[in-house]
Amino acid sequence: MSWYPGKIVSRFFRKENGILKNQAINWAVVEAQRLIDAQPRDLRARAKIVYMSPDEFLRKTPRIDTHLSAAITQKEKDYDKGSLESIRRGIAQGKSIDIPSLDYSRMWYGWPSHEGRHRAFVAKEMGTKTIPVLVTYAQYRVYENNDILLETGDKEEAMGVWRESHRKNPYKFHEVHEFWDGKYHGICQFAPGDEVRW
Numbered sequence: 001m002s003w004y005p006g007k008i009v010s011r012f013f014r015k016e017n018g019i020l021k022n023q024a025i026n027w028a029v030v031e032a033q034r035l036i037d038a039q040p041r042d043l044r045a046r047a048k049i050v051y052m053s054p055d056e057f058l059r060k061t062p063r064i065d066t067h068l069s070a071a072i073t074q075k076e077k078d079y080d081k082g083s084l085e086s087i088r089r090g091i092a093q094g095k096s097i098d099i100p101s102l103d104y105s106r107m108w109y110g111w112p113s114h115e116g117r118h119r120a121f122v123a124k125e126m127g128t129k130t131i132p133v134l135v136t137y138a139q140y141r142v143y144e145n146n147d148i149l150l151e152t153g154d155k156e157e158a159m160g161v162w163r164e165s166h167r168k169n170p171y172k173f174h175e176v177h178e179f180w181d182g183k184y185h186g187i188c189q190f191a192p193g194d195e196v197r198w
Helices: 006-012 029-037 054-059 081-092 117-125 155-168
Strands: 046-052 101-108 111-115 131-137 139-144 147-152 174-180 183-190
Touching: 029 046, 029 131, 046 054, 054 117, 054 131, 081 117, 117 131, 139 155, 147 155, 155 174, 155 183
Parallel strands: 101 131
Antiparallel strands: 046 131, 101 111, 139 147, 139 174, 174 183
16 A cells, blocks of 8 residues: 555545554565574574564563653653654555564663664554564573583573583583673573582
8 A cells, every 4th residue: 555645545544533543554574684684694693573462562662751661551642742643654655664673682671672662652553463573682602611502592492401511510610691782791600519409
């Protein structure tokens, strides 16, 4: 429907409070996939496009006015009015809309770095069931002494290998590092002789 001017598009969809309901949003998914494909193979944080509800996205991001609660609790008056109108106008005109993003390799007060709360809010009010989100996952490294045993984007897998390797070789140094803010940070370790508590 992107070739229809906004006035024509509005005839095809029920309007409620000036919002087009159930209109297809022209998300820039192809462009986001190109960014993912252009990542160097040795990049430690991996990204992929994940489909989720607008509510799920807003639960994973903080409110605009405080980091103490999720954006799902925000009302329309709490958002920037100009940004909301710009997004609505772009959707009505069929323009390509950048997909929201969550970056778990760059955390802030316990929240992933993010973009797209306004877009998710507009999608929600339009009745959109799922939205594409560019999700970047942290990378984990498991070490035995100075040897890398595993590199993975799955924290549970990393922790399982860490525990198991120490159980099998209790007199070696075992450590897990998490990649975020552009470098690895040690998050847990066993020194030689430490007991594994299950």
